[in-house]
Amino acid sequence: MSALATVDPAAFGLGDIAECGPPAPTHHPRIWRITRHADCVAALRNRAVQTIDVTEELRLLQRARSVTLPGLAAFMSGVLVARRDPFHRSGREFLRSVQSGPTPPGTVRTHLQTMLGAAPQGEPIDLVPVMNRLPLVVLSGFIGLDPGTLDRLDHLLRQAMVDWAMGPHRMSLARMEESCSQAMAIIAGEFAAARASGEGRLYETLVAGCRTHGFDDEVISGLLFFLIVASIETTAGFLANLAILLQRLPEFSDAARRPGKAQRETVEEALRFIGPVRRLGRRTALEPIEIGGQVIPAGSSLHIDIEAAHRDPLAYPDPWSFDPSRNSPTSLAFSAGAHACLGGRISRQMAGEVLDVLAGYDISPAEDGPPDWTAHPGFRIPHTLMSVIRARDA
Numbered sequence: 001m002s003a004l005a006t007v008d009p010a011a012f013g014l015g016d017i018a019e020c021g022p023p024a025p026t027h028h029p030r031i032w033r034i035t036r037h038a039d040c041v042a043a044l045r046n047r048a049v050q051t052i053d054v055t056e057e058l059r060l061l062q063r064a065r066s067v068t069l070p071g072l073a074a075f076m077s078g079v080l081v082a083r084r085d086p087f088h089r090s091g092r093e094f095l096r097s098v099q100s101g102p103t104p105p106g107t108v109r110t111h112l113q114t115m116l117g118a119a120p121q122g123e124p125i126d127l128v129p130v131m132n133r134l135p136l137v138v139l140s141g142f143i144g145l146d147p148g149t150l151d152r153l154d155h156l157l158r159q160a161m162v163d164w165a166m167g168p169h170r171m172s173l174a175r176m177e178e179s180c181s182q183a184m185a186i187i188a189g190e191f192a193a194a195r196a197s198g199e200g201r202l203y204e205t206l207v208a209g210c211r212t213h214g215f216d217d218e219v220i221s222g223l224l225f226f227l228i229v230a231s232i233e234t235t236a237g238f239l240a241n242l243a244i245l246l247q248r249l250p251e252f253s254d255a256a257r258r259p260g261k262a263q264r265e266t267v268e269e270a271l272r273f274i275g276p277v278r279r280l281g282r283r284t285a286l287e288p289i290e291i292g293g294q295v296i297p298a299g300s301s302l303h304i305d306i307e308a309a310h311r312d313p314l315a316y317p318d319p320w321s322f323d324p325s326r327n328s329p330t331s332l333a334f335s336a337g338a339h340a341c342l343g344g345r346i347s348r349q350m351a352g353e354v355l356d357v358l359a360g361y362d363i364s365p366a367e368d369g370p371p372d373w374t375a376h377p378g379f380r381i382p383h384t385l386m387s388v389i390r391a392r393d394a
């Protein structure tokens with residue numbers, strides 16, 4: 001194996017990645033952590049392992065507190081990763097068809113070139129907002145909403161998700177409902193305008209949702225909301241992570257600047273090394289299951305730690321070396337099984353275009369120390385990425 005570089009986890013602020021081991025219960029006997037690569041794959045592919053249905057949780061919460069939360073309910077109804085068949089299957093088909101919309105190759109390249117061309121050379125700039133812009137532009141082509149509207153929806157819905165993640169005792173139902181009903185009002189206005197014009201990408205999306213899948217506007221809104229929250233932060237985070245590697249690993253930078261196979265392999269290794277998703281949403285074992293030699297009782301929650309699995313020496317020998325030439329299993333950056341990501345192809349395409357543009361710049365960190373990772377148990381993405389860029393031919 002020709003390792004490119006062995007990375008010190010502390011220098012990259014990755015010292016909090018858990019060690020791999022057999023499936024084990026946590027402090028709570030009904031909550032199990034899965035950390036080895038083969039065990040994560042087995043859990044994700046096991047039909048008896050299902051996601052926890054957030055729509056059901058919300059129903060119970062509404063009943064317990066004697067409230068109705070229509071905006072939040074509409075948003076939750078589209079959270080595909082928490083839904084089961086038959087809705088899950090048709091929801092995926094619908095979102096796949098949305099993604100086949102027109103975003104010509106090169107869109108990301110052109111946008112990034114323009115943004116970096118206008119950025120001050122040799123002075124610190126934050127690359128996070130630059131990277132955030134790129135998935136907005138791509139999604140805008142898919143859905144037919146302008147990037148500013150998508151950004152607004154993303155902020156509102158993400159706020160609701162952060163609240164939801166706080167758990168029933170700390171979340172503010174009023175704040176979540178307010179965010180989601182504002183998002184519903186925005187999208188209802190966009191739907192009305194699209195119907196009035198009778199043409200355009202959003203109109204086609206509505207027609208496909210209603211005629212092909214029999215969805216009403218509320219379900220279509222929920223699914224589009226989920227597409228927004230599933231795609232923007234993850235993709236922008238990954239593109240920023242690529243910039244981090246460019247800044248800090250000269251060997252990465254050399255390989256990533258060579259278009260074609262070398263670049264593609266480098267992107268795959270980057271997905272393993274600092275993919276933006278750390279852990280997968282809650283899963284539950286519907287019946288007793290055996291994984292990695294352990295019997296996990298029915299009703300247990302499974303915490304699938306893909307970031308730990310990406311350091312599993314059985315799957316990735318010498319896991320702290322950044323080595324694009326590994327002949328190892330595909331990473332779990334896009335998950336596996338029934339809920340595997342629908343955006344792998346477009347994300348990889350975007351990564352290639354971003355690296356092509358960044359190849360024209362020298363990029364160095366404007367601050368010492370490890371990257372400024374967002375404090376989030378589920379995501380490995382930078383909060384800010386202060387960088388000094390200089391065009392190579394300048």
Ligand code: HEM
Nearest residue numbers: 080081230231234235238280281334335339341342343347
């Ligand atoms: C580098 C960027 C991305 C990463 C690392 C990523 C990662 C993931 C992961 C790990 C899951 C599974 C979640 C789970 O099982 O709990 C997922 C699901 C999903 N992703 Fe992505 N994603 C990315 C970009 C995108 C994009 C660009 C789109 C669409 C344009 C997208 C659409 C989806 C959808 C619809 C699902 C839910 C699938 C289902 O539940 O059946 N993602 N993604």
